[in-house]
Amino acid sequence: MAVFSKEIRVSAPGKSTGEFTSEVEAGLRESGLREGMVSVFCCHTSCSLVIMENADPSARHDLEGFIDRLVPEDDPHFTHTLEGPDDMPSHIKMALTRTTEVIPFTKGRLCLGTWQGVFLWEHRARSHGRRIVLSYQGE
Amino acid sequence: MAVFSKEIRVSAPGKSTGEFTSEVEAGLRESGLREGMVSVFCCHTSCSLVIMENADPSARHDLEGFIDRLVPEDDPHFTHTLEGPDDMPSHIKMALTRTTEVIPFTKGRLCLGTWQGVFLWEHRARSHGRRIVLSYQGE
Amino acid sequence: MAVFSKEIRVSAPGKSTGEFTSEVEAGLRESGLREGMVSVFCCHTSCSLVIMENADPSARHDLEGFIDRLVPEDDPHFTHTLEGPDDMPSHIKMALTRTTEVIPFTKGRLCLGTWQGVFLWEHRARSHGRRIVLSYQGE
Numbered sequence: 001m002a003v004f005s006k007e008i009r010v011s012a013p014g015k016s017t018g019e020f021t022s023e024v025e026a027g028l029r030e031s032g033l034r035e036g037m038v039s040v041f042c043c044h045t046s047c048s049l050v051i052m053e054n055a056d057p058s059a060r061h062d063l064e065g066f067i068d069r070l071v072p073e074d075d076p077h078f079t080h081t082l083e084g085p086d087d088m089p090s091h092i093k094m095a096l097t098r099t100t101e102v103i104p105f106t107k108g109r110l111c112l113g114t115w116q117g118v119f120l121w122e123h124r125a126r127s128h129g130r131r132i133v134l135s136y137q138g139e
Numbered sequence: 140m141a142v143f144s145k146e147i148r149v150s151a152p153g154k155s156t157g158e159f160t161s162e163v164e165a166g167l168r169e170s171g172l173r174e175g176m177v178s179v180f181c182c183h184t185s186c187s188l189v190i191m192e193n194a195d196p197s198a199r200h201d202l203e204g205f206i207d208r209l210v211p212e213d214d215p216h217f218t219h220t221l222e223g224p225d226d227m228p229s230h231i232k233m234a235l236t237r238t239t240e241v242i243p244f245t246k247g248r249l250c251l252g253t254w255q256g257v258f259l260w261e262h263r264a265r266s267h268g269r270r271i272v273l274s275y276q277g278e
Numbered sequence: 279m280a281v282f283s284k285e286i287r288v289s290a291p292g293k294s295t296g297e298f299t300s301e302v303e304a305g306l307r308e309s310g311l312r313e314g315m316v317s318v319f320c321c322h323t324s325c326s327l328v329i330m331e332n333a334d335p336s337a338r339h340d341l342e343g344f345i346d347r348l349v350p351e352d353d354p355h356f357t358h359t360l361e362g363p364d365d366m367p368s369h370i371k372m373a374l375t376r377t378t379e380v381i382p383f384t385k386g387r388l389c390l391g392t393w394q395g396v397f398l399w400e401h402r403a404r405s406h407g408r409r410i411v412l413s414y415q416g417e
Contacts, residue, residue, distance in 0.1 A: 001140035001276075001279035003313045003416050005384050035142045037178050037274045039315050039380045043391030045331040051238045053184040053230060058219040062227050063234055065216055070209075070348075077343055080336040088340050091331060095341055099329045099394075100380045102178045102239045104274035106144050111272045113182030116238075133389045135315045135382035137276060137279075137415060138142050140279035140415075174281045176317050176413045190377045192323040192369060197358040201366050202373055204355055209348075241317045241378045243413035245283050250411045252321035255377075276415060277281050 004031035004136040009129045012122035015068075015086075017052065017060045019117045020132070024103070025110060027134045034108045036138015040101045040118060043131040046090035047122045048097040054117030064121075067093050090123035097121060105138065143170035143275040148268045151261035154207075154225075156191065156199045158256045159271070163242070164249060166273045173247045175277015179240045179257060182270040185229035186261045187236040193256030206232050229262035236260060244277065282309035282414040287407045290400035293346075293364075295330065295338045297395045298410070302381070303388060305412045312386045314416015318379045318396060321409040324368035325400045326375040332395030345371050368401035375399060383416065 006027045012018050024040060042049050053059045071092045073085040080088045101118060104111045112118075120130055145166045151157050163179060181188050192198045210231045212224040219227045240257060243250045251257075259269055284305045290296050302318060320327050331337045349370045351363040358366045379396060382389045390396075398408055 001142070003279065005313060005382060007389075035144060037276065039382055041380070041382050041389060043389065043394065045329065045337075045391070045393055050234050051184070052234060056219060059184075059227065059230050062217050062219045063231055066210070066214070066231050067234075069216070071344070075344070077347070078340050080334060080340045088337065091337050092341055092344050095328050095330060095345075096235055096374055098237070098376070102180070102241050102380050104144060104178055104180050104272045106272075111146075111180060111182065111274075113184070113270065115184055116182065131391065133382045133384075135389075137315065140281070174283060176415065189373050190323070191373060195358060198323075198366065198369050201356050201358045202370055205349070205353070205370050206373075208355070235374055237376070241319070241380050243283060243317055243319050243411045245411075250285075250319060250321065250413075252323070252409065254323055255321065 001139050006134045008132050010120045010132055011129050012120050013127045014125045017119040017121045019054055019119050021118045024118055024134060028105055031136040033136050033138040035106055037102055037104045038134055038136045041133040042099050045094055046124050047120060047130055048094040048099060049101050050097050050119050050121050051101055051116050052119050053115045055115050086125040093123045140278050145273045147271050149259045149271055150268050151259050152266045153264045156258040156260045158193055158258050160256045163257055163273060167244055170275040172275050172277040174245055176241055176243045177273055177275045180272040181238050184233055185263050186259060186269055187233040187238060188240050189236050189258050189260050190240055190255050191258050192254045194254050225264040232262045279417050284412045286410050288398045288410055289407050290398050291405045292403045295397040295399050297332055297397050299395045302396055302412060306383055309414040311414050311416040313384055315380055315382045316412055316414045319411045320377050323372055324402050325398060325408055326372040327379050328375050328397050328399050329379055329394050330397050331393045333393050364403040371401045
């Protein structure tokens with residue numbers, strides 16, 4: 001059993017889902033591990049992670065639209081508004097999705113389903129470079 | 140420290156939550172591990188996982204009803220509709236719940252609370268057999 | 279590689295988010311581990327976990343208010359009402375947030391972002407002491 005950790009930076013345009021599965025796979029190759037699990041951790045509270053269909057972009061488009069309508073920017077109840085109208089909705093969207101994903105791997109390959117990809121979901125309106133920590137454990 | 144991985148198939152009628160805690164426990168016994176954690180990973184994007192009360196079925200009934208009303212099938216904003224009206228809501232319900240659950244175990248037993256069970260949440264209208272990967276790590 | 283497990287009890291006033299990051303850090307020091315990951319597991323179905331901004335309390339106030347409006351207590355669809363009007367909303371809020379968080383650590387420190395804290399989110403109206411299992415794996 002061994003541990004291999006790596007921090008990567010994922011660039012995201014504002015309000016978008018961007019796939020970085022290939023970087024999680026690259027880390028797995030670097031680790032040299034064959035059987036185990038990787039935790040993918042997002043070091044921020046205004047963006048999040050989701051494992052989502054990566055075939056047809058319309059699915060992500062509809063997902064992004066849905067959560068925009070669910071958590072509108074102009075909610076008059078919000079008091080945490082100093083950093084702009086997209087700040088508080090970003091925290092809420094983060095809380096409703098995921099900060100960590102844990103993905104098993106066997107025979108040196110991630111056990112993702114055929115249509116699954118790992119995405120950074122940027123909730124802020126402007127683009128950001130985001131820190132993601134990949135932590136592989138296995139043998 | 141050792142790793143033990145196992146893929147299981149969980150059958151689910153359409154739109155339902157089905158408990159498979161006993162299969163996670165069975166894998167733990169097979170692994171022979173006593174202290175550690177298991178990641179339960181769902182290899183799909185139109186069903187998800189949830190750790191929910193397993194005593195009174197009315198709690199799950201109300202949970203399922205709530206999310207059906209939160210993400211209705213007839214949302215005119217959806218464009219990803221080729222696979223049927225239940226497809227896009229399924230992806231959204233998945234994103235709002237979980238793809239992985241990680242459960243610790245000690246003394247060879249899962250550290251679940253008294254009322255906690257592990258459920259596959261099928262969001263599609265028709266029944267499916269779903270792939271779940273169980274990955275145990277510990278000693 | 280080694281495993282270190284610890285159960286803690288976190289006290290929470292009713293309907294609140296309470297930070298317990300320092301207890302996750304304390305367990306890491308006790309474990310003596312330097313590189314790896316910790317799973318933080320909530321043994322209940324009417325409270326949950328979230329990794330949220332820990333700087334400005336107004337962000338958490340707005341998050342709590344949002345989910346209260348999203349899952350109102352007086353929903354006439356609910357049938358699971360025997361334990362009070364806050365019971366079914368609690369289960370739903372739990373399902374929409376997280377039961378486990380997995381946080382990597384390197385050089386003996388949690389890889390949390392600058393503004394990230396680990397919170398217990400109590401959804402029931404009255405205060406509770408809640409069981410949390412911390413499971414550290416690494417070397």
